[in-house]
């Protein structure tokens with residue numbers, strides 16, 4: 086039977102259908118009925134079927150490095166946590182959770198820590214992601230409530246895309262916006278981003294502002310509108326703080342904004358006029374706004390503008406924070422952030438009392454706990470002695486990565502619930518608990534537009550994996566809280582959560598799904614996607630909020646917040662002349678635990694890299710394709726340079742994804758400083774002061790093998806899975822032949838070798854098949870046809886073709902080149918050839934090669950190739 090479910094990746098929250106196949110497999114396809122995607126999927130969603138295998142999965146619990154049964158593992162967690170609490174009190178323990186948990190899991194974790202252990206110390210990776218957006222909404226509306234919905238993408242006249250590369254990070258929402266503009270060409274798109282991203286390819290206007298200066302741009306717009314008479318005086322009685330906000334914005338005249346943001350006045354004015362002339366304007370914002378030491382103020386600068394101009398609460402209007410993870414929003418609802426309680430309640434005495442009565446617990450935490458960055462600092466100082474990490478990989482994703490690793494290494498008790506056996510974080514755990522993965526577990530998630538959807542089970546769990554909610558409640562029971570954690574089904578947790586949302590609410594809290602508090606298990610299982618609130622007033626949910634102007638502050642009025650735009654803490658200086666930006670790439674998800682398994686997703690960008698402007702490259706003696714070492718006050722990485730004018734001079738970009746499982750020297754968060762926003766606690770992951778220099782090595786190469794290799798740190802390496810073969814890009818010092826000899830193989834393998842002073846190629850044959858292939862060149866990376874070499878592992882070439890293989894080339898035929906379209910595996914060289922042969926448009930390429938015809942994420946790159954090689 087087909088089961089509808091929700092994508093486990095981004096906050097767009099697309100629906101999928103999973104249909105069991107006669108051969109025992111599962112066919113996945115887009116759900117044509119899901120309101121978030123209506124039949125569309127992006128590359129990552131479309132490749133989900135390739136991630137369902139058990140490769141790399143954590144299959145059984147482990148305690149102190151040894152396999153354990155569940156009973157022993159759960160007892161160990163409960164006993165050790167309880168012992169630490171007895172000795173040092175409840176604040177000596179902490180949970181660090183994730184926007185990738187399901188709402189039911191998240192609710193259980195929050196209830197255990199804040200309701201029964203009695204500490205506020207549960208925080209989440211959403212701190213690195215949405216915390217500023219939460220502060221922005223709460224300050225403005227008195228509630229963490231996104232006013233908008235995806236239909237606004239279709240109904241707006243102006244989409245302002247600020248600090249978001251939605252073409253890659255929220256592809257299906259982006260495609261909806263583009264489709265809407267195609268239907269109504271008067272719709273305009275303005276992208277605000279220091280880099281020229283894939284999203285800019287479709288923009289009517291790109292404002293490449295100086296990093297970190299968005300607040301001034303928006304404050305300037307507010308001031309300019311006010312001067313033009315563009316604000317709506319009818320709204321003013323409903324607003325608090327307007328006068329002070331306008332007074333603060335008055336400094337931001339056009340010339341002042343132009344100077345601060347380093348933009349041309351004409352471009353700024355073009356943007357401001359578009360806003361003034363559009364009755365319906367929508368601002369979509371994401372990490373380029375949130376990940377900042379003044380992220381909260383940037384969010385409020387955006388919200389101020391929409392409130393004062395009345396572009397909110399109507400179709401096509403509003404400040405729309407795009408959530409990152411599939412259930413970042415659910416985490417905000419249950420109280421996954423250390424500075425809130427549950428169901429959007431804060432730590433006021435009244436709310437603490439309310440929760441005491443609802444949970445029947447005398448131990449409810451009375452004050453906020455430690456936010457993520459501060460939490461790991463407290464672990465490092467030994468103040469927090471135990472941490473339970475669930476569904477996140479902090480050794481990779483938190484700033485000041487080296488210190489985070491040290492903190493975990495020195496911590497008395499590190500418990501990790503994960504689906505992957507080997508991550509940078511699981512490697513540091515004392516107790517490992519195998520969680521059920523997407524497709525194996527059942528629960529709900531909430532997407533960017535407040536829409537609650539079901540993730541449904543359609544697979545048998547791997548090994549002994551258990552649902553996260555079950556693991557948490559088992560530990561809670563063993564810690565002595567049996568009756569409060571006696572759930573037998575996730576639907577029971579959902580009902581409790583829904584009931585709490587309505588408990589003594591009386592319209593005071595925006596988050597209210599009390600209309601779902603009495604669903605039966607069966608109704609919960611059949612739940613169709615619905616946008617909260619779901620209550621007596623809105624039994625079918627509600628698409629847009631704040632249409633009436635009423636907010637959740639005690640006086641019911643929305644608040645404008647006076648903003649003083651500030652530059653990032655990181656400032657370029659003599660020692661650190663460049664500003665490092667970090668973020669996402671199209672085909673990878675975070676720390677690559679899932680997408681890194683899929684070779685077609687790895688082929689889009691197979692190595693960690695750094696984008697650098699040609700002027701900076703010349704200044705620091707770098708060329709396209711060379712390896713460079715980037716250093717900050719915190720640490721360093723080694724990545725490959727890509728020269729591109731999409732970067733502005735003075736700024737670098739390195740992806741956030743790579744970590745020690747994929748490259749031994751490319752975890753970019755080892756560079757990022759732990760500076761945070763004073764209101765949100767969110768780190769400034771987008772701006773770090775760094776320097777760059779060429780990475781000295783004698784040779785570069787690639788080694789391909791049937792088994793993953795243990796390469797150590799004597800060389801720089803970067804791993805790329807290629808089906809049954811694993812490839813590693815390499816850079817080393819000394820003689821390549823010595824390195825390979827030390828690595829290599831079996832006595833009975835026979836080696837074929839080609840060597841000149843410049844290159845060393847070696848193929849190892851055993852049992853009639855290719856076992857290992859090594860290509861090294863002095864200085865630069867060898868030019869090798871990797872797909873051809875990979876193919877030779879399964880189809881040993883005829884002896885007369887082995888010389889071509891030794892040369893690293895395919896014997897005949899044209900190789901496809903770097904994968905551009907991941908959906909259909911279409912490569913750069915195939916596309917170039919088709920263009921040469923007359924395909925002059927994206928549509929023509931799609932007809933010929935199918936590229937770009939599924940999810941559309943590669944269309945920006947197809948356009949670039951077309952522009953580069955006119956037919």
Ligand SMILES: Nc1nc2c(c(=O)[nH]1)N[C@H]1C(S)=C(S)[C@@H](COP(=O)(O)OP(=O)(O)OC[C@H]3O[C@@H](n4cnc5c(=O)[nH]c(N)nc54)[C@H](O)[C@@H]3O)O[C@H]1N2
Pocket residue numbers: 095096129214247248249250251253254255277278279280282295296297298299371372373374408409410666667668669670671672673674675771
């Ligand atoms: N493919 C893919 N998609 C994802 C994810 C993924 O890992 N991979 N992760 C999901 C998650 S959790 C999240 S949070 C979202 C993130 O989605 P996005 O926020 O769209 O992605 P990022 O690449 O982190 O950053 C967005 C842009 O902010 C820009 N930026 C940097 N500094 C500034 C600045 O000062 N001002 C402005 N205006 N822009 C700036 C960067 O150049 C970058 O292009 O993506 C979600 N979707």
Ligand SMILES: Nc1nc2c(c(=O)[nH]1)N[C@H]1C(S)=C(S)[C@@H](COP(=O)(O)OP(=O)(O)OC[C@H]3O[C@@H](n4cnc5c(=O)[nH]c(N)nc54)[C@H](O)[C@@H]3O)O[C@H]1N2
Pocket residue numbers: 183185186210211213214215372376409410475476477478479481482483502503504505508520521522523553667668669674675676677678741753754757770771
């Ligand atoms: N420099 C820099 N750093 C960043 C960012 C940036 O832009 N720049 N972005 C930040 C942002 S926005 C985010 S959201 C974070 C993301 O960073 P992380 O949350 O650290 O990244 P993930 O790889 O998503 O980690 C998820 C982990 O949970 C496991 N997992 C998957 N499903 C389940 C499950 O059902 N149960 C359990 N228990 N485990 C599961 C996976 O195997 C994986 O180990 O990174 C942040 N760090």
Ligand code: SF4
Pocket residue numbers: 092093094095096097098099122125126127128129130131255256257258
């Ligand atoms: S846009 Fe892609 S990654 Fe995001 S939910 Fe949809 S299919 Fe999944």
Ligand SMILES: [Mo]
Pocket residue numbers: 213214215409410
């Ligand atoms: Mo995120």
